[in-house]
Each structure stands twice: as C-alpha cells, then as structure tokens.
Amino acid sequence: MSAAYATFGLAPAMRAGGVLANGDVQVHRDFLDFIVDGRPLLFQLSDLDAVSPLASDVPPAIFTAQVRSLLGETDAPLPNGRHVIYGCPECEDLGCGAVTAVIERDGDDFIWRDFAWQTAEAVDLQLNGYHGIGPFRFQGAQYRTALGSLLRDADDSEGSRRRVLLIGARVAVLAKLAAALRTIGIGADITHEVGEVHADELRGYGAVAFGRAVTEEERAAVRRSFVRAGVDVAYVDGLAPIVPLLVAQIEHALDRRPVEQRRLTRLVAADGEAGVEVTSPCRVRLTAYRLDRLYRTHAQEVFDGVLEAGRHRIALDAKAVRGESFVVARTSGSVLVEAMAH
Structure with missing residues (x-):
C-alpha cells in the first residue's frame, strides 16, 4: 500500500x-x-x-x-x-x-x-x-x-432552503408546477405579493421563479424584498409554461456548487444541434420540448448515451426542435436548460 x-x-x-x-x-x-x-x-x-x-x-x-x-x-x-x-x-x-x-x-x-x-x-x-x-x-x-x-452543526443550512417561491399569472400552471416540485421533494409556494411577507419567511427560500407574464417592475419589487431581508436567492425566468421544463430550470437554479464540482458544465442549443460539455464520463440525456401554434406541448427524448469527458456536438431531430423549442440536458447530478436559437 x-x-x-x-x-x-x-x-x-x-x-x-x-x-x-x-x-x-x-x-x-x-x-x-x-x-x-x-x-x-x-x-x-x-x-x-x-x-x-x-x-x-x-x-x-x-x-x-x-x-x-x-x-x-x-x-x-x-x-x-x-x-x-x-x-x-x-x-x-x-x-x-x-x-x-x-x-x-x-x-x-x-x-x-x-x-x-x-x-x-x-x-x-x-x-x-x-x-x-x-x-x-x-x-x-x-x-x-x-x-x-x-x-x-448537524443541520445543513443549504438543505434547509430547498423551497421555491412561484410568482406568475397562470394559476393553473403554477399549481401543476408546485405539485410536480413537491413530488420530487422540493417545497413550493405560490404568491403574487412578497412585500408584506416577514423576512424570516423569505429566508426559507432558495429560489424564486417568475412566469413570463410577470412584469419587470414586479420582478424588481420582489428582488428588493429579498435584499431588504438579507436573503441571497437564485432567480428563474420561466422559459415557457411547460412544467417539466420549469422543473429543470429550478433544479439548475438550486445547484449552487462551483462549476469544477459538476459533471455537466455547458449546454448550447442552436441550429438543430446541442453542444454539451462534461468533466468526466457519464450518461447524458437530452430532451426537447416545444410549443406548437396552438400552444400545445410536445416532448421528445433526442439523445441518451454515455459521453466521455470533453465537448460534444449532437445533432437533434429537426421536428423536435422546430419553432419555439427548448433543450434540457441531464446527468444524475446536474441539469442545464437552453432555448433553441434558430
């Protein structure tokens, strides 16, 4: 030895x-x-x-x-x-x-x-x-x-802030998102106003997720409330009213580790391709989500395989990423989300 x-x-x-x-x-x-x-x-x-x-x-x-x-x-x-x-x-x-x-x-x-x-x-x-x-x-x-x-110190302060505050106009989407988050073990609350919420309650959140209909003025007011409470949270701008996509965005926001301690470090989505970077050999799954003209959601797994350490370019099914579409890259310990650029 x-x-x-x-x-x-x-x-x-x-x-x-x-x-x-x-x-x-x-x-x-x-x-x-x-x-x-x-x-x-x-x-x-x-x-x-x-x-x-x-x-x-x-x-x-x-x-x-x-x-x-x-x-x-x-x-x-x-x-x-x-x-x-x-x-x-x-x-x-x-x-x-x-x-x-x-x-x-x-x-x-x-x-x-x-x-x-x-x-x-x-x-x-x-x-x-x-x-x-x-x-x-x-x-x-x-x-x-x-x-x-x-x-x-047996109480992990990071783990105790595994709650998310959801703010948006589409109540039905927020309710489904909150239910999905709770199912996977993340607490979620829905609100439209945080100005009157006590600072101690705000300290329980690790992230705030905004729906697309929330105005910039409303977002700024929420940020000021957290600043006054002395709470550093991650902010998520919801890409689309697609629950699995929003869950992935929130998972990424809750990951506060340094980049060097992650396996999945980069995702680029453009012109029908995904660029992925991993720091060690691991299984990577790519899922494409898109909204059609009637705002119906379509989901398709477009890649599932083990990648070696380094950068990779992966061609995606053209039908899966046409129009308003998004790509989620996932390993067992990391999630990244990008809107497809055309």
Whole structure:
C-alpha cells in the first residue's frame, strides 16, 4: 500500500430531481460528497446515480450515526468493516446496489480500501471490485476535522432552503408546477405579493421563479424584498409554461456548487444541434420540448448515451426542435436548460 496521502474534504452535492419526458419522476436529494484530492469521489464512478450517506433529508440522529461510523467511533454497518460510500437515491435497500469500502485506522491515519459494488451482505472483490479506485490514505487531523464539523452543526443550512417561491399569472400552471416540485421533494409556494411577507419567511427560500407574464417592475419589487431581508436567492425566468421544463430550470437554479464540482458544465442549443460539455464520463440525456401554434406541448427524448469527458456536438431531430423549442440536458447530478436559437 502506498504511503502517499490523499486529501479529504466534503462539499455540497445534489442528485437532480425532475419530471422526465416519459412521465417518470426522479426525487431531488441534497447530500455531501467526499472530495478526494480536490475532486468529487463520485466522479470516479462512471455514470453512477447515487448519493452519499450524508444526505440533508436524513433524520439528525441517523445523520450523526453515519458520521460517527465514518470516523470509526462505532462498528461498521456491514460485515468485514465495510461502509456504504454511495447508495440508492430512492431508498436505503442494499439490494438496489451500493458502493462500499473498508474504512480502517492505521495509527493516526484513516484508510479507505477495497471499493466494490455490493448488493448483498457478502461481496466478491474479484468480480465486483473497483480495481482502479483507491486505496486512499487520509491524514487523521484533516479527516476528523472535515467530518467532526458535521457533528457540531448537524443541520445543513443549504438543505434547509430547498423551497421555491412561484410568482406568475397562470394559476393553473403554477399549481401543476408546485405539485410536480413537491413530488420530487422540493417545497413550493405560490404568491403574487412578497412585500408584506416577514423576512424570516423569505429566508426559507432558495429560489424564486417568475412566469413570463410577470412584469419587470414586479420582478424588481420582489428582488428588493429579498435584499431588504438579507436573503441571497437564485432567480428563474420561466422559459415557457411547460412544467417539466420549469422543473429543470429550478433544479439548475438550486445547484449552487462551483462549476469544477459538476459533471455537466455547458449546454448550447442552436441550429438543430446541442453542444454539451462534461468533466468526466457519464450518461447524458437530452430532451426537447416545444410549443406548437396552438400552444400545445410536445416532448421528445433526442439523445441518451454515455459521453466521455470533453465537448460534444449532437445533432437533434429537426421536428423536435422546430419553432419555439427548448433543450434540457441531464446527468444524475446536474441539469442545464437552453432555448433553441434558430
């Protein structure tokens, strides 16, 4: 085993929720990812839709127990000293599959080794091991400082602001949007006036979404209310009254991570093509939405495949992106939205 040290840290991450073109729903999950040598460890696991045990919606007692387990203060949850590093974002069933590793102490150091994909109590390292990942040796002081800080503040302030304020003229669209957001785990409220709302209530929001009919004067008044309350929120200008499209815009707005901690970093949509940039190999899905002359919504999945790190140009079905149309690019942890330029 190499004596070289890897750096260890934690950073906010998310599993992007959404309403997909086929009607499926993905639950939104906020969690803390493990940053190893300055890069999210999840990115080393190609196209894995998973979250760490340090999720913001886990009850405080369970969250604390997860942290103490990673610190070696309690027994490992799985046989042979194995810990869940990433698990299913929809449930906690090991049968869905999880990335596990042995966490052990070596003097003052902590070592993560023998990474594997595990679906039962026993694991076959030869068959299901991640042979190119680890082992990682972390300095004890750095490791304990990063995880120990979570015990001092078990409430994740970013996760507590996973609510969106919806403002617009089309009540039916807003109601459907609010219902869709709640379905994937994001709180949503509808209002037409925030000037009289108490500052403490405004602090509960992470984003504000405006419908297309909201005037610039009305938008400015809303922004002033949040400024007076000392609340930094993301603002979303709704592209069209298409609920899955608006959900994707809001998911993107709630993602406050630095660009270097994202897999999907760029989307350009123009002249029947999409330009996509990813930072590591991952599955990318492109969905086109358009409004016809009668303002009916049409949705079509136009690409679904694994892309290598770098920039890619993808030709799109001409019928899917004619007229007023939009493209949503999605990985397991990121969403980008662009209007098609013609």
